[in-house]
Amino acid sequence: MVEETQRYFKGKTALITGGARNIGLAIARDLASRGASVAIVDICHDLDTVPYCLSTEADLDNSVKELSALGVKAVGLTCDVRNENQVQNTIDRVAEEFGKLDILVNNAGIISLFPLKEITEKAWDEVLDVCLKGTFFCCKYAVPYMVERKYGKIVNISSVAGLRGLGLSIHYAAAKHGVIGLTKALAMEVADHNINVNAICPGTVESPMLEGLASQIELEKDTYEHFSKGHLIKDRRITPQDIANAVRWLASDESRFLTGTVINVDAGWTARG
Numbered sequence: 001m002v003e004e005t006q007r008y009f010k011g012k013t014a015l016i017t018g019g020a021r022n023i024g025l026a027i028a029r030d031l032a033s034r035g036a037s038v039a040i041v042d043i044c045h046d047l048d049t050v051p052y053c054l055s056t057e058a059d060l061d062n063s064v065k066e067l068s069a070l071g072v073k074a075v076g077l078t079c080d081v082r083n084e085n086q087v088q089n090t091i092d093r094v095a096e097e098f099g100k101l102d103i104l105v106n107n108a109g110i111i112s113l114f115p116l117k118e119i120t121e122k123a124w125d126e127v128l129d130v131c132l133k134g135t136f137f138c139c140k141y142a143v144p145y146m147v148e149r150k151y152g153k154i155v156n157i158s159s160v161a162g163l164r165g166l167g168l169s170i171h172y173a174a175a176k177h178g179v180i181g182l183t184k185a186l187a188m189e190v191a192d193h194n195i196n197v198n199a200i201c202p203g204t205v206e207s208p209m210l211e212g213l214a215s216q217i218e219l220e221k222d223t224y225e226h227f228s229k230g231h232l233i234k235d236r237r238i239t240p241q242d243i244a245n246a247v248r249w250l251a252s253d254e255s256r257f258l259t260g261t262v263i264n265v266d267a268g269w270t271a272r273g
């Protein structure tokens with residue numbers, strides 16, 4: 001339980017995409033437990049080329065209940081970040097309901113694993129559209145609310161795959177590298193409005209997506225172990241809360257001189273280049 005003195009996001013409002021579960025939910029829970037009003041948005045249906053289930057309406061409802069129980073205002077909205085109209089309506093609705101939008105966390109993301117010759121246009125589009133175009137749309141419609149009040153914190157969840165190549169995922173690597181480019185360019189554009197834009201690159205995090213990927217490549221051994229071979233720290237696993245800890249700092253005023261930067265929460269993976 002967080003003490004009253006630590007509720008330093010009281011009065012702040014945050015929107016987290018892909019917030020119905022896992023990393024997104026951990027971020028929402030962390031900000032809410034420190035006093036922020038939170039809106040979680042999620043697609044709530046599966047996508048054809050993604051080898052695991054995405055969140056459901058029930059996941060979204062349960063997550064909102066959990067967040068509301070922390071004593072803050074919490075709303076859950078179904079929204080596909082690939083759809084510009086849906087994103088615009090969702091952000092307008094959240095800003096209207098909360099009166100403003102201080103923090104945007106672009107966390108929604110999907111992955112699939114295919115060798116180059118097997119990546120269909122649909123698989124390419126789904127990954128690029130959720131991870132990169134969705135981040136663009138959310139920034140496009142959230143930034144005007146931040147400019148209006150001369151305050152904003154945007155945190156984009158990229159990946160180690162945004163910094164280096166990963167096997168069987170040129171589409172995911174392209175999208176996550178793109179998120180870092182977008183982060184830097186947008187930071188330049190909005191700095192004069194007191195808006196910070198930063199990215200986080202997680203290493204392998206415990207998640208439902210890992211199990212789906214394991215089935216796609218017929219992996220039989222421990223999935224986390226397989227996908228975290230690059231980690232230098234081997235005796236502990238990166239959890240969604242580890243990512244939420246970094247987001248909390250970037251969303252707070254303690255990191256006010258960070259913008260256009262990237263924090264790797266990757267157990268040392270990228271230390272070896």
Ligand SMILES: NC(=O)c1ccc[n+]([C@@H]2O[C@H](COP(=O)([O-])OP(=O)(O)OC[C@H]3O[C@@H](n4cnc5c(N)ncnc54)[C@H](O)[C@@H]3O)[C@@H](O)[C@H]2O)c1
Binds near residue numbers: 022043054134204
């Ligand atoms: N888990 C890892 O090892 C890992 C590593 C590096 C980066 N990441 C990134 O972290 C983020 C969160 O990953 P996670 O492990 O929590 O995955 P997850 O699959 O558990 O959660 C992703 C959430 O995004 C939602 N979503 C998917 N497409 C959407 C869309 N079009 N619109 C709105 N919501 C959508 C899903 O329903 C789900 O609730 C992703 O961007 C992912 O790429 C994860």
